[in-house]
Amino acid sequence: MSNRLPVDRVVDEAGNASWKQSPGGLVTALEPVMRAADGAWVGWAGQADLELEPFDNAGIRIVPVPLSEADLEEYYEGFSNDTLWPLYHDVIAQPGYHRVWWERYVQVNRRFADATARVSAPGATVWVQDYQLQLVPAMLRERRPDLLIGFFNHIPFPAYGIFSQLPWRGQIIDGLLGADVVGFQRVADAGNFSRAVRRLRGYTTKTPYIEVPGTDAVPARRVIAKAFPISIDVAGFQELAESPEVQARARQIRADLGDPETIMLGVDRLDYTKGIGHRLKAFGELLAEGRLKVEDVTLVQVATPSRERVESYRQLRDEIELTVGRINGDYGTISHQAISYLHHGFPREEMAALYLAADVMLVTALRDGMNLVAKEYVAARSDEDGVLILSEFTGASDELRAALLVNPHDIDGVKDAILRAIEMPRQERRKRMRSLRRRVAENDVTHWSDSFLATLRNTRGPGGWAGSVLPDEVEWTLERTTKR
Ligand SMILES: O=P(O)(O)OC[C@H]1O[C@H](O[C@H]2O[C@H](CO)[C@@H](O)[C@H](O)[C@H]2O)[C@H](O)[C@@H](O)[C@@H]1O
């Protein structure tokens, strides 16, 4: 279960509706897992006020949860993306704390929990995804104590000094502790969560366990809080990148850009966590100082539209586009543009071709749960070439130590890393890329989901769920839930 389904419903100008892949790494990671699994994906279909029956899409059973225009404003754009998102990303932007947003967040979480309770088989496993749905585990447990409940947080979990700003911090902790296993991207995130539990609830914790005391009505429980770094379908992505069509497209991209000596690439949702402005500043200064020339180096920046009705995202778009325009105006020539800026979402095939065409991949996020783009770049490069510049504030940097690691706030450091990447001898490029590829291959998305789900199953012991009676109000219907 996640806020967003793997497909969004879009309607064109002529009023024709179709489905397109949803943006973001959560969908990239979970889609192959769900295609291989039985079960259903519960989530929102990307448009307000859609009442849809469950349906199948590309081998996945989809159970849509409707959200109204007011839900979108207050639960999704408000509490999820203007309160939790900036707070959990170390307050890069100022979070808004509004009681009406919180109330709507509670209501919508309840709706997701109810929808899932209705379609889950007795004793089923439910895997709740991400910060939009942190209250769902406890709500589900209350209605369906038979379920095995996992939760995975795709974004960072902040240090207590930051988390404690949240007026509803205790309720969030209680919501998450409804799960049997709470998964995080990094060891540090799991540690921050356990500390918050100790500080706010005083429960005993001994990594990875949290002891939740019982009451007269419910028995004591043990919850596991642990890091499970997410990944991609490595073999699938490599295969895609090796296909003749993608290879030809990569050559075409280079040719279309005028075959510069060096192509640098950034691929991000247009989000203030991604450090796009810091990257542009470093590149602009290198051009201004004459240390790079537009005849030799082009930066391709894919900035996928994201959360466009949230004010901080609108402002960011204006800032980035102003900066891109300035750099292109100041340093571009008739035949050479400094930055090729693309405000679109592209399909996987085009992503793979861009990765192959790029000599240097720039990931300069100020904070990022994981950053799957970094892992995709590595998976695409079976030629063992290309240099990855990677922010140490991404989850991916825990594993991808052979990248050129940078602090994106240190603009001189980013500039040095760019020059070092451009000048790096082939032998060093190969050595680093081989090491990166070994790390990415060790932990693909199947390994991620298998280890999470095995941990979850083990919490139940060998007998499985022993109960036989479900609460009266639960109407569970097999044919609505399983794939046809
Ligand atoms: O659904 P949106 O509001 O359009 O946002 C897209 C997704 O963005 C976030 O992705 C995160 O998950 C990735 C995979 O684990 C991870 O690599 C990245 O660092 C995260 O930012 C968000 O967490 C998802 O819920 C959104 O669907």
Ligand SMILES: O=c1ccn([C@@H]2O[C@H](COP(=O)(O)OP(=O)(O)O)[C@@H](O)[C@H]2O)c(=O)[nH]1
């Ligand atoms: O035009 C685009 C831009 C990005 N992506 C995909 O979106 C995901 C981004 O995931 P990441 O974890 O890097 O960041 P998120 O957007 O989830 O914060 C990756 O799989 C990209 O390949 C895509 O398919 N088309």
